[in-house]
Amino acid sequence: MAAPARVGLRRWLSSRAPAPRICVVGSGPAGFYTAQHILKHHDLAQVDIYEKLPVPFGLVRFGVAPDHPEVKNVINTFTHTARSDRCAYYGNVTVGRDVTVGELQQAYHAVVLSYGAEDNRVLGIPGENLSGVYSARAFVGWYNGLPENRDLKPDLSCETALILGHGNVALDIARILLSPLDFLRKTDITDCSLAALACSKVKRVWLAGRRGPLQVAFTIKELREMINLPGTQPVLNPADFTGLENAVKDAPRPRKRLTELMIKTALEKHREKAVMAQAAVPRQWGLKFQRSPQEVLPTADGMRVRGVRMALTRLEGSGDSAKAVPTGDMEELECGLVLSSIGYRSLPLDPAVPFDTQHSIIPNNLGRVMGVPGLYCSGWVKRGPVGVIITTMNDSFDTAQSVLEDLQEGVLDVSVSKEGFGAVGSILRSRGIRPVSFSEWEKIDAAEVARGKAAGKPREKIVDPQEMLQLIGH
C-alpha cells in the first residue's frame, strides 16, 4: 500500500477511537521516557506528568554531578516531550498527599508510577547520627540544590573524609570534595556549596567497601576521571590486587577493563611514590577494601565523629555474589566527615499501591503493578536504585510497551472516557494546591540562567520552593 493512502487510512481509523488519558507520577528520566514512548507510539494518547517539586527532571537536575553537564543534555529531549500538544506537566503536586493514587486512577485510564528513590539505606550502626555523618544522598542533594537538603551545612573543617561505598555516587562525592575550585566555579553547583568547598579543609578522601576490587560498583569512566583529577594522587595498595590480573583474564569486558585500570594505577602510583616526594601533591584519595563499618566513634565531648571502627572481612564466593564475612580483626580509621553511600531507597507512596518492603520496590511484572489493573511503574521504583540513563530509558520504554499493549488489547478500557486533569484540577483547587505548568517552569529556568550568567555559570539554581513559586506569581 502506498504511503499516503496508509497515512490517510490510519488517521481515519484513529479518529474513531477515544483518546486514552495517561498519568505519569514523577518527572525524572523514567517519567519522561515512559511518556515519550507512549506519545510516539499512540496517535491519540494524552499524557499528564505530575511532579512534587515545582521544577522537573528529577535526578538529571538533582543527582548528576555539576561537573557532568553533558549528561544533562537529555533535558532537551524531555523538554521536547513536555512541549508536545498531547503532553502536560503539573509541578508542585505531591501524589499521595495532594491527590491520591485512587483519585488519579478514577481520572485516568492508566497511571504510571515513576517517582524514583527519595530515601537512602541506613548503616544501622551506633554513632550513625553523630554530627559529621551524612547520607551521600543528602550531600549530593545539598551541592545540587535539592530544596530539602539546602540547610545541610556539612562540616568540611576536617582533613580526612571517609565515604562508605564503592559506587559512582561515592566517586562523584570524592571528586567534588577534591576538585580544584576553578573546575567547579563555572558549573551549576550551588553558590552556597561552592563557598563551603572554598573553605574546606578536606585533603584526603577514603572510599571504603565491604568487599573487594572485583565487586566495585563504580564504572570505568568515573574511575578514570578520579585517577586523572589534577592536584590529587590516588592511593591504591598493590597488595589488594595480588592475583587479580589472572582472576579477570576471562571476565566480561567491563569488569576486566575496570580491574586492569585499578591494578595499573596501584602499581604505577606505588612506583612513583617511591621516587617522588609526597609533599608535591596536596590532596589524596584512595580505595580501601574488605572493611565493614561497625561503629562511628565520637569525639571526647560525644558530639561529633572522630573515626569509624571497621571490621576486616574476607570474601566467601566470588564475583557479584561474593559475601563479606568478618574475620574478627578490627581497624579504626580516623576521620572527621563520614558519607554513607550504600544505596538510595524508594518509599511507599500510597496505601493503594502494593510495596515490597524487603526490596523497596513496587512489585510488578513487566511494569504492570501486581494486582492493580491500570497501574504501572517504571524506573528505580520498579527495578531498584541502580543504573544509568540507558538502563532507565530501556526500562521505561518497556513499561510504556506494557501500557501500549494493554491499550491495544482492550485490557485498558478506553470506551469509558476519563476527565484527566479536568477532574484532578478541581480536586487540587479544593485542597488549595496550585500546580506549576511547564511554561511556568520555563520562567524559573530563565531566571536561573540569568542569575548564573553574571558568575559565568550555566545557571544559579533557586533552592527555595517558595521563591520559585513567588517568581511565577503563585
Next chain:
Amino acid sequence: MAAPTGALWRRLLRSAAVRRLCGTAAAEEPERAVVNVVFVDSAGRRVEARGRVGDNVLQLARECGVPIEGACEASLACSTCHVYVSAPHLEHLPPPCEREEDLLDTAPQLRVESRLCCQLTLLPPLEGAVFTLPRVTRNFYVDGHVPKGH
C-alpha cells in the same frame, strides 16, 4: 471492549514491508560521494539510507526516522546510541577512543561489533554497512502491530 478498528488495521498492514529510502544525499554535492547504508531497528525493520561521506551516522539515522536515542547529544556521556556494525565494515572504522570504549562498557548486550554511532562518520568503505539496534526492549511496531509471545 477490544477495538475492532485495531484488528482491521493490523490485518491491513501486517503484510506491508516497510522500506524507506531517505537520507541526506538528495541535494547535489558532487564533491561528497554517496554512501548507502541500512539501519535495522529493534523490531527488525530495515531502513535504507543514502548518506554522503562525512555524514554523522546518528544524525543520518534520526533524519531517516530510525528510533535511536541520543540522550547526551553526541557528547560521549551516555550509551543510548549503541549499535552493532556489520562485521565486514567494522574494521574500516577508526577504532573507538578510550572514552567511547569506557561508555560501551555500560551498554547492555555489548558485543564485539558494538559502537556508539554518534562517533561514526560515513566513509566510502562503509558502502552497504548495516547498523543494527540492540533488541533490549520488547518490540513495538509503528503501525500498532504487537507481536505476541514475549
